[in-house]
Amino acid sequence: MLSATSEYALRALSRLAQLSRGEAILGRDLSQSTGVPQQYLAKIMLSLRNAGLVLATRGTGGGYMLLRPADAIHLIDVVSLFEGPSTWPHCLLRGDRKCTSEKPCTAHAHWGKVRNGYLEFLEHTTLVDITQDTAHETQVTRPLRKKRARPTTNC
Amino acid sequence: MLSATSEYALRALSRLAQLSRGEAILGRDLSQSTGVPQQYLAKIMLSLRNAGLVLATRGTGGGYMLLRPADAIHLIDVVSLFEGPSTWPHCLLRGDRKCTSEKPCTAHAHWGKVRNGYLEFLEHTTLVDITQDTAHETQVTRPLRKKRARPTTNC
């Protein structure tokens, strides 16, 4: 689905979207309110800055702020920075050469619908949509660690 | 999306689905025709055997075959063996506690549709749907000797 990095980026941007216009937030505070490890968040914010999504100001009184209105930043702008192109392949079995667009497998069309649904979701959803009006609360969450369940050996 | 392991499993099962009834395929040949590393495939097949999806027979003339009709094996049966429950969380921002079912974010409902679409796809699609009718090519299978199945230790 989404990598932890993508999700971290969305959470940070969502937090920035809560700020009033012209207001900046420190990396430290951003880390605290999103629950993303500070040093790792710094790296993510760097990518976002290089992508022209946020403005990072150094020195006393510095911090991060959105460079564009929240409703002008779509999830796809963020996710595409951190996810490879093959995350959502044209066929579920991306490695299987037997399923091609000329000779698709039976499930191809159904899979295409699912895939398009997901991509459209990312394209049409903006930061505003995933942002709660919780600018007042300083809720601290834990760093998230992607964890996959081990293959079950029983039924 | 799907882990490599899940996809490997689906490719292998899809290959098994091409065999005629009672026919088995060697691990070596299965690896060759699916492009999955042989030793790694062996481990995956073991999980599938433990899950009651395939029959593995050792010794001369042994190999792998489906234990149920291909149209009775749904993708969800396979994928759930290898993917954890958090792969498709209820909210896109799974780590963000601010988005709850009581107080969902604006995108929650849209995300739910995408999520359900994916899950329904896995639940309704069977091996038959992802299997090409290519049983004629590189025929490296042969009838499995008539022998009782080794009782699986679990299930």
Next chain:
DNA sequence: GTACAAGAGGACCTCTGTATCAAGAGGTCA
């Protein structure tokens, strides 16, 4: 100009999924 605040960035660590190796266990056949 100096002290301090704050982001930038390289080096390195850790964990997990993916992959390989080698030996073992179960089975067939002459």
Next chain:
DNA sequence: TGACCTCTTGATACAGAGGTCCTCTTGTAC
């Protein structure tokens, strides 16, 4: 019974994502 075949299994290696540490660079205030 022994040679041979094939899956099983534990140990181990490798690569990449996630995460930390430390130093450097830039900017502000006095």
